Amino acid sequence: MPPKQRRIAILGFRSVGKSSLTIQFVENQFVDSYEPTIENTFTKTVKSRGQEYQVTLVDTAGQDEYSIFPTQYSMDIHGYVLVYSIVDPRSLEVVQIIYDKLLDMTGKVNVPMVLVGNKKDLHAERKISQDQGRKLADSWKAVFLEASAKHNDSVTDVFNAILGQIEKADGGAQGQGGGENGGKNCIVM
Numbered sequence: 001m002p003p004k005q006r007r008i009a010i011l012g013f014r015s016v017g018k019s020s021l022t023i024q025f026v027e028n029q030f031v032d033s034y035e036p037t038i039e040n041t042f043t044k045t046v047k048s049r050g051q052e053y054q055v056t057l058v059d060t061a062g063q064d065e066y067s068i069f070p071t072q073y074s075m076d077i078h079g080y081v082l083v084y085s086i087v088d089p090r091s092l093e094v095v096q097i098i099y100d101k102l103l104d105m106t107g108k109v110n111v112p113m114v115l116v117g118n119k120k121d122l123h124a125e126r127k128i129s130q131d132q133g134r135k136l137a138d139s140w141k142a143v144f145l146e147a148s149a150k151h152n153d154s155v156t157d158v159f160n161a162i163l164g165q166i167e168k169a170d171g172g173a174q175g176q177g178g179g180e181n182g183g184k185n186c187i188v189m
């Protein structure tokens, strides 16, 4: 079977770690310095649940509550990874606003989506409990994960989960799309 093509957009407030998660997944490295992104596209071939995928990741510019949702991200995207930082309450508020705008723009009720609470390594600075993140994801019927791009913790799970969600929406026979252990059988090629 030829690889399935999947386009995934990574969205969220500024400095939550969208680029770091993407680069950790694609290149297996973490860069500590911070450079705001305008837009970057990465591709990677992965095998998840026995299926090969050519994944295009669109790492987007950080948005805030006043940003106009870029229309290009409402088209030709199979699924979305929405990211906040567990140390930044504003980033949780913004991710909720982004979600509302996204649903408005796509005009769909069910969009394949994963909510990620990033920077889980910063235990001492945590401002958002796991429960708060999970509740928000549940209200969206999205998969929820906490991750650390810095420690490469649950990063593969995030992308495996979104691939699973897309498959599910596609009517695929792959079943549930993720959960805490959803990424364990994602093989990077």
Ligand SMILES: Nc1nc2c(ncn2[C@@H]2O[C@H](COP(=O)(O)OP(=O)(O)OP(=O)(O)O)[C@@H](O)[C@H]2O)c(=O)[nH]1
Residues within 6 Å of the ligand: 012, 013, 014, 015, 016, 017, 018, 019, 020, 021, 031, 032, 033, 034, 035, 036, 037, 038, 060, 061, 062, 063, 118, 119, 120, 121, 122, 147, 148, 149, 150, 151
């Ligand atoms: N401790 C810790 N720091 C992180 C983590 N992920 C990202 N960072 C740091 O947070 C800062 C912002 O990371 P980026 O990946 O550039 O964030 P971004 O969301 O792409 O930022 P924008 O391009 O402005 O939207 C950088 O200094 C990263 O090193 C993480 O998991 N843990």
